[in-house]
Amino acid sequence: MHLFIEVIIRTGVAFILLLVVSRILGKQTISNMTFQDFVSGITLGGITANLAFNTSINRWLLILALIVFFGIAYLSSFISLKNRTWSKWVSGTPTVIIENGKILEGNMRKIRYTMDSLIQNLREKNIFNMEEVEYAVMEDHGKLSVKKKSEYELVTRKDLQLHVASLKSFPVELIIDGKVLEENLAQNNLTREWLESEVRKHDKAISDVFYAVKGTQNNLFFDYYHDGIHNPIDPG
CATH class of the missing domain: 1.20.1270 (Substrate Binding Domain Of Dnak; Chain:A; Domain 2)
Known part of the structure; x- marks a missing residue:
């Protein structure tokens, strides 16, 4: 014992x-x-x-x-x-694996990195065609960083000259599992009274809310205990 x-x-x-x-x-x-x-x-x-x-x-x-x-x-x-x-010396340095679309076999041999591993890591980044890659770098922590060729890059809002909403604030969690996070309210100059009034606008009470967050555009998101979904999808 x-x-x-x-x-x-x-x-x-x-x-x-x-x-x-x-x-x-x-x-x-x-x-x-x-x-x-x-x-x-x-x-x-x-x-x-x-x-x-x-x-x-x-x-x-x-x-x-x-x-x-x-x-x-x-x-x-x-x-x-x-x-x-x-x-x-203690952490290592990044190793270039692909440069200008060309695979550097010598660098791969130095770090004992196989083509199978390279192809697998590219697939994990949703890259199935080697011709899409302009640069690939094996970082010192063992992860592969990839830059695609310009013609394979995703189009951004800037490319389309669309309005891009700037980040107004970092997301602030207000309620988790029905409990009000008083510390988060205080740190962001918010009050419980303000939160209760926002919840009442949806004809709900604090006790009805499972999760609440104030988003990057100062928008409020509420998830309630009773969602009104009677037959939830269960893939299992």
């Missing part, structure tokens, strides 16, 4: 420590997985896993190892911000 309690406590401590470390290291670690982030993630995961389950190793030694490695990862990230050479 004592062992079970110890594992529970160690697992909880490991989770909290890993969460704190991840928050301090920043969103980069979970969004753009560079070489440095990959190594950091694997090592931190290994240390915390041992902290949680490996009762044969002193927990304080594992916590010390976690803190030391966190310090190394944090220092490396800090140096990367200040030193371009170090950043290139």
Whole structure:
């Protein structure tokens, strides 16, 4: 029984420590997985896993190892911000795969990137014809960035000389799952009274609203608990 309690406590401590470390290291670690982030993630995961389950190793030694490695990862990230050479070495650099519509086989061999992978990544970007591609770059986090040739680019409102509505504000969520987000109201100089009056314009009450958001053009969108859809589509 004592062992079970110890594992529970160690697992909880490991989770909290890993969460704190991840928050301090920043969103980069979970969004753009560079070489440095990959190594950091694997090592931190290994240390915390041992902290949680490996009762044969002193927990304080594992916590010390976690803190030391966190310090190394944090220092490396800090140096990367200040030193371009170090950043290139630990994170890598982008590699051009296609230039002016021509596939650079030499660059592909350098990073051990196959044609099958290239074709698959292009398909994932809805590109099925190689002739559409002008440039393709393998980013340092392993994702492919593609620029199509001009004749294959999508037409924009600017191309058609149509009026483009500018962004008036960032979307502000007002109600989620029936709960008014008072903090969002306060941050945007909105009041609960104003929200209630807007809801009443639709002959509804706050308790009827499942989700509400103030959009980029200051337009309000409401979704209600009772949508009046009696036979919803269920593809399953």
